[in-house]
Each structure stands twice: as structure tokens, then as C-alpha cells.
Amino acid sequence: MEPGIYIVLAIIVLLIIIVISNIKIVPQAYVFVVERLGAFHAAWGTGLHVKVPFIDRVTKRVSIKEQVVDFKPQSVITKDNVTMQIDTVVFFQITNAMQFTYGVERPISAIENLTATTLRNIVGDLDLEATLTSRDIINTRITAILDEATDR
Template sequence: MFASMLAAGFGTLGYLMIAILVVVIFLVSRIRIVPQAKVYIVERLGAFHGEWGTGPHFLVPFLDKVARIVSIKEQVVDFKPQPVITKDNVTMQIDTVVFFQITDAKQYTYGIEHPMAAIENLTATTLRNIIGELELDATLTSRDVINTKITALLDQATDPWGIKVNRVELKNILPPREIQDAMEKQMKAERER
């Protein structure tokens, strides 16, 4: 009789130990360690709760969730060539490289739906506006001026999204084939003189 009572006591104690172990494992699984150069955006019951920086943090079970993990390193995006028209009606292809950094993870998460698409479209329209004010020769010789103008305009436009545009570079400027041929013939003629 004593043995059956002892076995029943160990059974209850065993179940209690298993329950405690499950709870401990569950709580440990809610610990998040945020790595360097990352920011976690945490929502509590679907609303913004906070930004977590580098180090260990605890998600409250059933209430908190990591909504987004944001890298705060400088990033580089190479956009495909865009057709642009100069002031003297020459259509050329220009591709750009944008260097940017996220400065406000909350604004980046909640400020705009698709930030990369927004930066690409904003770069294309800004490039078209700037090149549309220049003639072909000025476009080919003033990359630095164009880069500076685009960088300033993009940085101002992306500021409400928590994005800092550090630099924009024109990677390639490709005029139409016939204009490239004419330029090459002109250079040859000047060299032969």
C-alpha cells in the first residue's frame, strides 16, 4: 500500500517537473539576442511597442512579436538603366547606384510600404528631371553636378521614411548608337589634324 502511494506521489511530482521544464523551455525560447548593426521592431498586440538595439531582450508571450528586423548598415542598390531625354531631345540610358543607410527603424517600417521600390522610382524621376534641364554635352561632362543634385533631392525626400541617402553615382551614361558613332568619328578627325 505504501509503495502504491509512493509511486502515485512520484507520478504527480514527475508531471509537475515536466510541466516546469516545458514552461522554462517556452520562456527561454522567447529570449531574443539582437546582433550588432540590427534593430528589431517589436509590436505588442499589433501596435508599435519599441525598437530593440544590440543585446538580449525578452518577448512577452502571446503579446509581443518581432514585426521587422532592420539592418542599419550602409546599403548599396544598383538600379537598372533608365531612359532619359535631354533638353536637346536625345534619349539615352543612364543607370545609377544609390548608397543609403536606415537612420530611423520605426519610420522605415511604418513610413512607407515598399521602400526599395520607392527609392528606385524616386531616383528615376529625379534623374529625368535633372537630365531634362541639361543638353547632351553637359550631361556627359557634369556627372559630379548631377550626382550632387540627385543625392540632395533624394536625401530630402527619403528623410520622412527614416532613410539617409549618402551618395548617388551615375554608373553608365549611354547615348544612342548613332551619337556614339558620330562622337567617335569627331574624335578621330581631331586626332588626325
């Protein structure tokens, strides 16, 4: 066989490897954020996708499942000047992968700080007895405020 045949075969094998390595399967409950030449291009949902070799890049794999984060206890002062420690557990779900990727530098830290601030404001308006007996009211108010603040 001629040496030219080996070069052609090597090029064909290389092209096949490049094409196969650029086929991406996005699993259920995930969104892949894709950049084209460094700028946001698309958010791929579940299924089979093909990216352009050397031009497209999967930047982030975002889980759109509901997530649970347990934050450290927060020191809170009630309306009647009683200091108490409150544990916070936040359930959240990412609905916009592009905003999650590019909107805030550290999104989990942002959620924690927003939750702590909101919790302090709500508990600061209640006295100790109301704080201890109105867990549902506190949860409802926090949920409404956090939903509004995190919509974008």
C-alpha cells in the same frame, strides 16, 4: 515516484523553454521592430532583450548597414531632346527602422521610383554635353533631393 511529480517537472521544463525562447539577442548593425498585440511597441537596438511571451512579436529585422542597389538603366531625355540610357546605383542607409517598416509598402521600389524621377528631372534640365561632363553636379543634386525626400 508519484505521477504528480512528473506533471510539475513537465510544467517547469515548459516554463524554462518559454522563457529561453523569448530572450532575443539583437546583433550589431541590426534593429528589431517589435509589435505588442499587433501595434508598434519598440525598436530594439544591439544587445539582449526579453519579449513578453504570446504578447510581443518581432515583426522585422532591419539592417542599418549601408546598402547598395543597382537599378535597371533608365531612359532619360536631355534638354536638347537626346534620349539616353543612364545606369543608377543607389547607396542608402536606414536610420529609422519603424518608418522603414510601416512608412512605405515596398521601400526599395519607392527608392527606385524616387531616384528615377529625380534623375529624369535633373538630366532634363541639362543638355547632352553638360550631362556627360557634370557627373559630380548630378550626383550632388540627386543626393540633396533624395536626402530631403527620404528624411521622414
